[in-house]
Amino acid sequence: MEKQKKIKPPKELPSGFEDRKEKELLIRDFIILKIKEVMVKYGFQYLETPSFEYTESIGKFLPDKERPGEGVFSFKDENKWLSLRYDLTAPLARYVAKNFNEIPKPFKRYQLGTVWRNEKPGPGRFREFLQFDADYVGTKNLQADAELCVMISEILENCGLAKDDYIVKISSRKITDTLFEKLKIQSEEKISIILRALDKIDRLGWTEVKKLLGEGRKDKSGDYTKGANLKDDQIKIIENSLNVNLPESEDLKQIIKIFKDYKFDNYKFDPSVIRGLEYYTGPIFEVNLNFNVKNLKGQVIQFGSIGGGGRYDNLVSNFGNLDYPATGISVGIDRLVFALMQKKEFDLKVISPVMISVFDQNNMKKYIEILMKLRSENISSEIYPGEGKIKKQMEYANRINSPCVIFVGEEEIKNSEVKIKDLSTGKEINIKNENMVNEIKKII
């Protein structure tokens, strides 16, 4: 007899994709609720765009134009390339360009949606995640930029973070522009190496970043990264520029002034905030957490920022429309959930059903009668959904955290009563049918 080889489909998930369980989802729902509250309060419109866009519509603005499609999930439909969106900003630009005549100007909208990135996942970073994005389109007024920072702070605090749990860091493309003038560096390539190095100060510290600005750096696994090969005096200039506490650029001065009017002070000027290289044109911001985040194994991991944004004044004009300024902010919701779960105790009310035990399939009519009575009172309830002995039914009830089990056997039917067992105390009582609901309400 020839044994047929069983080809088992993998039960593992593709790298970077995750199942999300109830606890996480409930916290996520809570955060989303808080976001929506704040967005309504701040007067933003709610928008949804599709998951797929034409690759060109969102890919055209990839920072690395040499490799379009890199980093996104794409497939060819008929003769057109489609891609899953990798953020919510590019689709917004497309939306604005498409609906230019219909939208109010300026246009404020927020969006919550899943985005996908085809890149190596890391701790707390997935290839599919939920993003929140709020933007002002069509205004150069820096009050918009300032308000985004105030707004994100309000969202975080409404979610339960304390003031010293997070900080909004601000900087501006103008800061680095003048820095490179001072350094007399024009080479795009060199500039981007330097910017990327500066971006890492948070994680690596100045000593390591200094190596990246100079010859290069070896990381702790032995891997080597080439540096920018700057001269010592140039590095000194950069170091000095980082130690400035108050920004010299006009835009940031103005934003800070507006912060004062909002009585918002949980920000910090940090010239090492870089964000996207070819993307932002003015003020940029980043939201960082001030506490350690651990992975499932309890190791402290490099968590990075949970969100950020800035001004991108030429995104919409790429679609052939007129120059149209914009500023926005994005937050990785799942990352926020992950961090928040460790910082805050959520008293989640996970409701588990009252279980009606099945003694005899022939009495199903009776069980359903009880079930409908409970459900009509809005009590989460179910008839034991499997088959098997009472012991098994009890094990199930225990497993799903059922508050109590209802037994209706022959005796109970005879006396027109039910037996209710409180699973937290183990106590059982027999009670007349008409008092059942009240008794159960006492237990749950």
Added chain:
RNA sequence: GCACGGGUAGCUCAGUUGGUUAGAGCAGCGGUUUGUGGAACCGAAGGUCGACAGUUCGAACCUGUCCCCGUGUACCA
């Protein structure tokens, strides 16, 4: 991409200098108990030792290549 560490039962993991039939705990299944759960006891079952090739009388173990996972790093809208 690069570096380091992993891949053994459904899950978490042991497995000696290469040696015969590869182990444990948990889960699952059956029973002790056909009206009672939250770590009770007993029993049976469960494996291409990530894949392929090589070395060897003999490989979970050694070598090579590849795949997958983790961490760091690079890139990052």
